[in-house]
Amino acid sequence: MPTSLLTKVALGTLGVGTVATGSVYLGKGLIISKTKISIEDLIDKFNPEKRFISFGDNHHWNEAWKAYREGNKDLWNISKITSTSTTSAPKEFMDACDSKKSQEVLDKSDPLYSQVVKYCTRDTLVRDLINENEDRSLLEKGHNFKGDGDWKTVWDLYKNDNSGSSDKWAINTWSSIKSETNAPAAFADMCIKRSEVKAHDLANPDYLDVLKYCTK
Structure with missing residues (x-):
């Protein structure tokens, strides 16, 4: 039984040569190309x-x-x-x-x-996914962030979604800050912390939470 082409290739019995593109020459008219x-x-x-x-x-x-x-x-x-x-x-x-x-x-x-x-x-971190989202950007905790309207918007949203005695992110001072009008430092700090969580999937809950509560 004649030796198959693939067997000859495996045994190196054909004239084999590799070109710069990664193509393998197996003889006249037989070229397997694999681009780098x-x-x-x-x-x-x-x-x-x-x-x-x-x-x-x-x-x-x-x-x-x-x-x-x-x-x-x-x-x-x-x-x-x-x-x-x-x-x-x-x-x-x-x-x-x-x-x-x-x-x-x-x-x-x-x-x-x-x-x-x-x-x-x-x-890959949550903040990477946010930065790659052309429609949203992470809020920054600047010197006067408490008076920032964008921070107030997401803070109001977070409070509305966590109206009970406990909150989703388990902020330590939740009981004392949940009645504040402007975004407190503890909330902004939690946004920063959550943005550093590992995530690479756009369906990741951590990514979706930060996208919702910490971006503009």
């Missing part, structure tokens, strides 16, 4: 629970740098550029992430993809 894609686009497509760490987000950068250092492999040869003993993420590490996320790979099986997910991203 950037790691950034792969993560956007397959990892909605992750977001790239932004420059200036020192907390998450330092956590990622710690994970990289504790991997004990220095996969990206950062030690050739700067010391890996520092606890603060160096610019060289951030630059490496920025560079590697634009590199193209065939698919998720590429080791670099997993490395970038592990060392260059953080969990």
Whole structure:
């Protein structure tokens, strides 16, 4: 029985060559094409629970740098550029992430993809989903936020939805603040806290609550 084409491919008995686009040449008229894609686009497509760490987000950068250092492999040869003993993420590490996320790979099986997910991203938060919503924006707790009409609007809404002795977010001072006309600091602080909760699904209850009570 003649050996099948797929078997020949698996055994490497055909003349196989890979071109830059990821196409595999199997002989005259036999080309299987697999276009490469950037790691950034792969993560956007397959990892909605992750977001790239932004420059200036020192907390998450330092956590990622710690994970990289504790991997004990220095996969990206950062030690050739700067010391890996520092606890603060160096610019060289951030630059490496920025560079590697634009590199193209065939698919998720590429080791670099997993490395970038592990060392260059953080969990998606409620505030990320809000920021990506073109119709809404998070209210900010500015110096005169109590007199802000937008804060008063959402505070009235929250009070109307929580008219009993307890409230949905279990604000510690609820019994003493629920009669206030203007949005109290405890409510604004809770909005900030809830916006930092992990969420990547637009049907997530935490996201929907913050969208309702903490945006304009």
